[in-house]
Amino acid sequence: MSADDAVTTSYDRFAAAFAAEAAHSPYNAHYDRPAVLELLGDLTDRVVLDAGCGPGLYVTELLARGAHVIAVDASANMIDLARRHAAGQITLRQHDLTRPLYWLASDSVDIGLLALVIHYIDDRIALLRELHRVLRPGGHLIISTSHPTADWLTAEGSYFDVGWVEQKWACGIGHRFWRQPLHAWCAEFTAAGFAISAITEHQPTADMAHTHPRDHETLTRKPGFIAYRLTKPTNTGHKTDNDA
Numbered sequence: 001m002s003a004d005d006a007v008t009t010s011y012d013r014f015a016a017a018f019a020a021e022a023a024h025s026p027y028n029a030h031y032d033r034p035a036v037l038e039l040l041g042d043l044t045d046r047v048v049l050d051a052g053c054g055p056g057l058y059v060t061e062l063l064a065r066g067a068h069v070i071a072v073d074a075s076a077n078m079i080d081l082a083r084r085h086a087a088g089q090i091t092l093r094q095h096d097l098t099r100p101l102y103w104l105a106s107d108s109v110d111i112g113l114l115a116l117v118i119h120y121i122d123d124r125i126a127l128l129r130e131l132h133r134v135l136r137p138g139g140h141l142i143i144s145t146s147h148p149t150a151d152w153l154t155a156e157g158s159y160f161d162v163g164w165v166e167q168k169w170a171c172g173i174g175h176r177f178w179r180q181p182l183h184a185w186c187a188e189f190t191a192a193g194f195a196i197s198a199i200t201e202h203q204p205t206a207d208m209a210h211t212h213p214r215d216h217e218t219l220t221r222k223p224g225f226i227a228y229r230l231t232k233p234t235n236t237g238h239k240t241d242n243d244a
């Protein structure tokens with residue numbers, strides 16, 4: 001079993017529990033999704049690829065914002081849950097992101113979303129290159145992942161250490177993710193052909209101060225996640241959607 005198979009198997013076993021937890025949890029509902037949705041911007045009539053869609057919590061938000069959604073995940077159980085959320089309004093497909101998205105045409109997607117997934121991928125540059133291929137010139141890829149300082153504090157050692165970190169969640173399921181410092185993440189993004197157009201360090205929502213005060217207090221001083229907006233340059237002088 002490869003590392004990626006192990007991750008998918010964990011998520012397959014954990015799919016229903018993840019769906020229930022992430023719908024309301026401080027780190028997903030009050031921290032990652034609000035920050036990432038803000039970075040995604042206006043989605044009206046945009047073709048959005050939700051890569052590693054999990055149980056469809058982003059899918060619901062993307063559809064509500066008027067996007068045409070293509071959602072993929074390697075876990076069959078996650079795809080089943082996402083299908084229930086989406087009620088047939090989208091293209092849903094079981095797909096392992098370590099393989100090419102051969103069924104998607106080049107330049108066919110306006111916005112890619114990779115929320116809390118990239119740290120499970122072994123060959124991240126290959127995946128980023130494939131996402132770059134399917135994005136139209138000027139399109140964006142939004143990525144959220146662990147903040148490098150959070151990984152450093154969790155795994156200890158040096159901030160500059162690079163490699164896999166093994167953890168067990170409270171439910172007993174094993175979890176393995178890639179850790180590296182900020183400059184190494186940025187180098188992978190640019191190696192795949194992207195320009196980095198924004199980096200945001202998540203802030204907890206004001207609501208979290210009431211619903212989960214301890215997590216709120218922690219996250220206002222110790223970042224947990226980080227998000228990047230990467231842009232596929234156009235052929236004409238790197239003009240993007242953000243240019244006037």
Ligand SMILES: C[S@@+](CC[C@H](N)C(=O)[O-])C[C@H]1O[C@@H](n2cnc3c(N)ncnc32)[C@H](O)[C@@H]1O
Nearest residue numbers: 011052053054073074075096097098115116120
């Ligand atoms: C932490 S969950 C995030 C789900 C969703 N993006 C969200 O934020 O609610 C990680 C997801 O990545 C998926 N995943 C992990 N490795 C994958 C791979 N190689 N190909 C496709 N999906 C993968 C898992 O099955 C799981 O659904």
